[in-house]
Amino acid sequence: MWLALGTAAVVLLALLWELARPRLASALARSRAGAAARRERAAQSGYDPGRERRAEQRARALLRSCVDEETWAMYRDLGFLRVWGGLGDRAQGASYAYLVYPHKPIVAYLPQTRELLNEYCVAFPDHTKPYGSARLPDSDDVLAKWMALSADERHLIAEANMHLPGRQIDPERVRRDLLRLARWERERAARSADSVPAA
Amino acid sequence: MRARVFAIIRSTMRLLRLKPGHGEIVLAEGDVEVPEQERELIEAFRRELDAGMWAAVPTETSSGRREAEYVKSFADVPRDAERVIFFPRAAGGAPGSSR
Numbered sequence: 001m002w003l004a005l006g007t008a009a010v011v012l013l014a015l016l017w018e019l020a021r022p023r024l025a026s027a028l029a030r031s032r033a034g035a036a037a038r039r040e041r042a043a044q045s046g047y048d049p050g051r052e053r054r055a056e057q058r059a060r061a062l063l064r065s066c067v068d069e070e071t072w073a074m075y076r077d078l079g080f081l082r083v084w085g086g087l088g089d090r091a092q093g094a095s096y097a098y099l100v101y102p103h104k105p106i107v108a109y110l111p112q113t114r115e116l117l118n119e120y121c122v123a124f125p126d127h128t129k130p131y132g133s134a135r136l137p138d139s140d141d142v143l144a145k146w147m148a149l150s151a152d153e154r155h156l157i158a159e160a161n162m163h164l165p166g167r168q169i170d171p172e173r174v175r176r177d178l179l180r181l182a183r184w185e186r187e188r189a190a191r192s193a194d195s196v197p198a199a
Numbered sequence: 200m201r202a203r204v205f206a207i208i209r210s211t212m213r214l215l216r217l218k219p220g221h222g223e224i225v226l227a228e229g230d231v232e233v234p235e236q237e238r239e240l241i242e243a244f245r246r247e248l249d250a251g252m253w254a255a256v257p258t259e260t261s262s263g264r265r266e267a268e269y270v271k272s273f274a275d276v277p278r279d280a281e282r283v284i285f286f287p288r289a290a291g292g293a294p295g296s297s298r
Contacts, residue, residue, distance in 0.1 A: 058222025123292030147255040147267035161291035
């Protein structure tokens with residue numbers, strides 16, 4: 001009696017397994033495919049909320065180590081830096097200068113009158129796209145522009161697309177930045193004078 | 200004496216590359232006075248130039264002003280340079296309006 005019931009139970013289980021197996025296999029395959037797709041999407045987007053921030057921190061440290069203390073302070077406080085034009089410094093009588101913004105055109109202007117001269121659109125695209133973006137971190141973009149202007153101003157300007165002021169950067173914004181720069185320099189000079197002990 | 204010690208400490212040269220999404224990475228590092236290490240530096244230098252990178256060396260003038268100079272071959276790199284920075288070539292660009 002028990003033997004017959006046991007045998008019947010085993011046969012029943014085997015039949016049920018045979019019926020359910022295709023559905024179970026199909027569900028398992030769908031689950032695996034879904035997991036693989038999710039992994040692939042995550043790998044493609046590679047989103048890491050801290051990565052860009054860490055990259056920018058590294059880039060800022062490198063920029064700081066390459067430029068003058070004043071230039072670094074200008075970038076830190078104002079978000080752009082000024083490079084004197086004419087392949088020389090102000091002591092040699094530079095008659096024009098550039099404002100270098102991250103991922104924006106370089107703006108040439110006359111320091112004496114604050115007249116804007118041109119916008120030079122230039123980029124440093126890395127077509128290897130190793131991390132899904134061709135853009136350098138902001139401070140690396142500024143460093144690349146600074147190095148290129150410092151090393152060979154004519155070459156960089158020749159490579160750039162030249163436009164009249166206002167093509168990409170609002171001229172009012174640039175004028176405001178020039179006023180901010182003038183104020184920043186006055187305050188810095190005043191602090192420097194204050195810190196010099198009286199003779 | 201202090202300058203001498205400083206010179207000994209910074210005898211290695213680093214080749215750096217600006218990388219999108221990462222900041223700079225170290226491509227190679229070595230002492231140019233050690234032939235094997237110099238060879239590795241030269242090979243890495245050539246690889247980057249062949250890949251279309253520009254190379255610049257941050258320098259300091261006698262008046263203390265910071266500058267950069269392009270180098271087009273490893274022979275152009277000052278022997279005492281601490282860093283050579285590679286970055287993608289400039290291209291005339293027109294990124295999205297920033298207004």
